[in-house]
Amino acid sequence: MQDETQDETKESSSRCPEMLKPRLLMVVSIILLVAVVALSVILFQQQQRQVVATVNGERITRDLLFEAMYVQVGAEALNQIVSKRLIAQEGARLGIEVKEEEIDVEVDKIVNESFLGVAEDFNNALETYGLTIETFREDLRLNILLRKLAMARMDVSEDKARQYFETNRQKFDLPEEVEARHILVET
16 A cells, blocks of 8 residues: 555656646746847847937937937928828739839930940949939839829820810911021122
8 A cells, every 4th residue: 555655656746747847848938038028128229229429428329310310301201101102002903013124124214315325324323322223223113103103094095185186276386487596698
């Protein structure tokens, strides 16, 4: 009988650590999770308080810089972001896409017309204005999409164009003009 009691005690004591393992693992996991979250919050706060400049011993933090930037250009920047999102959403709603080839054509056109075909001059201009080719291409994508959206909303048929021309013919009836810069007279 005593052997049975000892066996039961051994069996229950050997089960005890097995029952404690999942609980212990869960407690350790929770503690680690809390520590990681706390460390992340502390690092985020330190990053936000990061000093970006010092003026005669006074620190200017990143928070202060961002606050000043928001006050100066915040509303304009927000409006620009909202406009870009609205244009992109409308394009997606209508199924209008801009292909990379279309952007390439526009970039080539700009390089050829504005920089006499010299890509290096174009890249230097981007650098001067603090733009990367990627941001420039994204702006071009938006402009092309906006143009496509405008064209999709226009309803100009041949008949409507002809009717407008006939109604406003006087605007198009211009006498022939010749501009002379030098008049040569035989003497």
